Amino acid sequence: MSDASTPLSIEVTDVTVAYTNGNVALRDTTFSLHSGTVCALVGVNGSGKSTLFKVIMGFLKPAKGTVRIGGRPVKEAQKRNLVAYVPQSEEVDWTFPVSVWDVVMMGRYGSMNFLRIPREEDRRIVRESLERVGMSEYKDRQIGELSGGQKKRVFLARALAQRGRIMLLDEPFTGVDVKTETAIIDLLEELREDGHIILVSTHNLGSVPEFCDRVVLVNRTVLASGPTAQIFTEENLAKAFGGVLRHFKFDHTDLPGSARNEVLLLSDDERPLLLGQDGAPKRSGVGTKTGPLVEDSRK
Amino acid sequence: MMESLLVPFQYEYMVKAILLSGLIGAVCAFLSCFITLKGWSLMGDALSHAIVPGVAVASILGLPFSLGAFVAGLLAAVGMGWVKHRSRLREDAVIGVVFTTWFALGVLLLSVFPSSINLRTIIFGNILGISDQDIIQVICIAGLSLGVLLVKWRDLLVYCFDASHARSLGMNTTFLHFLLLALLSATAVAAMQTVGAVLVVAMLVTPGATAYLLTDRFGRMILLATGMGLFCGIAGAYASYFLDGSTGGCIVVLQTVLFLLALVLAPKHGLLAARTRRREARAVAGALAPSTAKGSQPPSSSISA
Numbered sequence: 001m002s003d004a005s006t007p008l009s010i011e012v013t014d015v016t017v018a019y020t021n022g023n024v025a026l027r028d029t030t031f032s033l034h035s036g037t038v039c040a041l042v043g044v045n046g047s048g049k050s051t052l053f054k055v056i057m058g059f060l061k062p063a064k065g066t067v068r069i070g071g072r073p074v075k076e077a078q079k080r081n082l083v084a085y086v087p088q089s090e091e092v093d094w095t096f097p098v099s100v101w102d103v104v105m106m107g108r109y110g111s112m113n114f115l116r117i118p119r120e121e122d123r124r125i126v127r128e129s130l131e132r133v134g135m136s137e138y139k140d141r142q143i144g145e146l147s148g149g150q151k152k153r154v155f156l157a158r159a160l161a162q163r164g165r166i167m168l169l170d171e172p173f174t175g176v177d178v179k180t181e182t183a184i185i186d187l188l189e190e191l192r193e194d195g196h197i198i199l200v201s202t203h204n205l206g207s208v209p210e211f212c213d214r215v216v217l218v219n220r221t222v223l224a225s226g227p228t229a230q231i232f233t234e235e236n237l238a239k240a241f242g243g244v245l246r247h248f249k250f251d252h253t254d255l256p257g258s259a260r261n262e263v264l265l266l267s268d269d270e271r272p273l274l275l276g277q278d279g280a281p282k283r284s285g286v287g288t289k290t291g292p293l294v295e296d297s298r299k
Numbered sequence: 300m301m302e303s304l305l306v307p308f309q310y311e312y313m314v315k316a317i318l319l320s321g322l323i324g325a326v327c328a329f330l331s332c333f334i335t336l337k338g339w340s341l342m343g344d345a346l347s348h349a350i351v352p353g354v355a356v357a358s359i360l361g362l363p364f365s366l367g368a369f370v371a372g373l374l375a376a377v378g379m380g381w382v383k384h385r386s387r388l389r390e391d392a393v394i395g396v397v398f399t400t401w402f403a404l405g406v407l408l409l410s411v412f413p414s415s416i417n418l419r420t421i422i423f424g425n426i427l428g429i430s431d432q433d434i435i436q437v438i439c440i441a442g443l444s445l446g447v448l449l450v451k452w453r454d455l456l457v458y459c460f461d462a463s464h465a466r467s468l469g470m471n472t473t474f475l476h477f478l479l480l481a482l483l484s485a486t487a488v489a490a491m492q493t494v495g496a497v498l499v500v501a502m503l504v505t506p507g508a509t510a511y512l513l514t515d516r517f518g519r520m521i522l523l524a525t526g527m528g529l530f531c532g533i534a535g536a537y538a539s540y541f542l543d544g545s546t547g548g549c550i551v552v553l554q555t556v557l558f559l560l561a562l563v564l565a566p567k568h569g570l571l572a573a574r575t576r577r578r579e580a581r582a583v584a585g586a587l588a589p590s591t592a593k594g595s596q597p598p599s600s601s602i603s604a
Contacts (some may be wrong), residue, residue: 020384057466057467058465058466059466078467079469081468081469083466083467084467085463085464085467087463087464091461091463092460093460096336096459097514097515097517097518097520098335098456098460098516098517099515099516102516102517104460106457106461106464106468108458109453109470110468110469110470114450115450116453116454142515158464162468176464256536278464
């Protein structure tokens with residue numbers, strides 16, 4: 001199956017995707033990822049993040065350009081169970097009569113014979129995967145009886161059980177408690193050490209520098225891609241988010257004569273709460289009476 | 300007393316009807332688990348009506364009825380898929396338009412070209428008067444469908460639950476989609492013989508819906524539904540002898556009775572269980588904070604954190 005010796009890579013070259021109604025979702029998209037990376041896919045809603053996922057998983061055929069995984073076509077990667085996908089919670093029917101164990105076992109189906117009867121090894125892998133995400137004690141629960149964070153961890157366990165060396169996570173931190181978020185980040189770092197390629201679509205800008213070593217910024221095409229430190233700049237983010245991005249400048253300078261000490265807060269669609277010097281909430285983050293403590297310059 | 304209960308078994312046509320109804324009931328019920336979970340109930344209704352013109356054409360041309368019905372069902376399904384993909388209409392509107400057109404076409408054909416099959420038989424079924432040739436066709440269809448389901452049920456489950464995941468495992472989801480459609484058409488053809496085109500949808504939905512209320516495990520859901528389909532087929536056909544009523548009517552009414560029982564009495568998802576849970580929640584909330592009684596909780600989320 002997925003032998004660890006073959007070098008792993010995703011190469012998206014000059015990909016253009018058009019839907020049947022004529023909308024072009026992605027144009028001339030190019031980037032590449034190599035073994036042992038956690039990469040954030042950042043962009044506004046409708047910027048083509050999910051389209052890019054679908055292309056990498058082979059659900060959509062690009063009108064132009066190629067996607068190669070480990071130097072081979074996507075179809076082959078699929079057959080070898082290389083790419084695992086962790087869906088958004090809204091995509092799943094939580095009333096479905098399946099248990100946590102059943103869902104994780106579904107990750108093993110690709111390596112079973114055509115009757116899909118689990119062997120002892122499959123059961124062992126499912127047990128290990130559940131343990132790794134800390135969900136062993138919930139294995140007999142119906143999936144609808146879990147909290148948001150637990151649900152997410154079950155689908156992570158399924159991806160682990162699939163033993164895909166490339167993992168695509170769609171907005172893994174929405175509706176998730178802080179404990180789960182830390183657990184997911186720890187797990188992704190372990191997987192990076194093992195040489196996996198993890199691609200995480202997110203609009204949670206704050207957490208990106210914490211756990212992603214690379215970033216791909218998208219808005220109908222790849223605006224920039226590379227190491228986080230180089231790509232995650234105010235200028236690039238402004239390009240990716242346009243008017244949606246909020247800038248908040250905090251002046252921490254102590255004395256008028258000392259060096260300026262400013263902190264810039266960038267946020268996309270979520271509004272941070274800001275309190276003025278007197279402790280009163282500030283409307284739309286723009287300082288009024290107490291002076292321009294905070295400057296909201298929506299570009 | 301005992302002897303009069305055994306009377307139906309003295310007639311060969313009754314024995315055939317009872318066994319055949321049980322077989323068809325079981326196969327339809329097995330499939331109904333997928334239909335209810337995939338949300339294809341309306342599709343089942345549509346296909347069971349859409350097979351009528353196929354039966355008409357087959358009887359006019361002297362071909363086996365099941366072949367015509369199967370082809371007509373698949374054509375209707377493909378037609379619906381095509382119109383939905385190409386137009387801005389919602390799925391229910393597309394299904395409504397396509398299946399009534401197909402059904403009307405069948406009614407028209409049968410009335411213009413009178414043939415060996417009459418309209419009543421197709422619409423209401425006639426298991427008591429089924430010919431040996433038709434019995435063989437029905438057994439072949441039911442057996443084949445059952446075999447495919449037994450081999451492929453896990454794949455179909457993954458496809459119904461999470462099609463994206465199924466694809467990432469390398470499964471051919473287009474194939475699974477059409478397999479499910481083909482199974483639906485095939486079982487609808489078989490069930491048409493027993494309960495008629497109008498009531499086929501009940502056989503393809505009710506057992507699955509009932510079992511879904513009774514369990515949270517898919518394997519158990521299949522067993523419960525199939526057992527119920529088998530039992531209702533046999534018992535319904537048997538009861539119709541004493542009631543001197545329509546076999547299809549008896550089978551479907553019996554299924555509905557079981558459904559209503561499950562709806563009220565199901566241990567976890569039944570109405571009574573939900574009411575008890577609401578009461579308990581109110582009592583707990585009342586004990587904790589009498590002034591801010593929280594009221595009812597939705598039944599299914601009572602355990603989630």
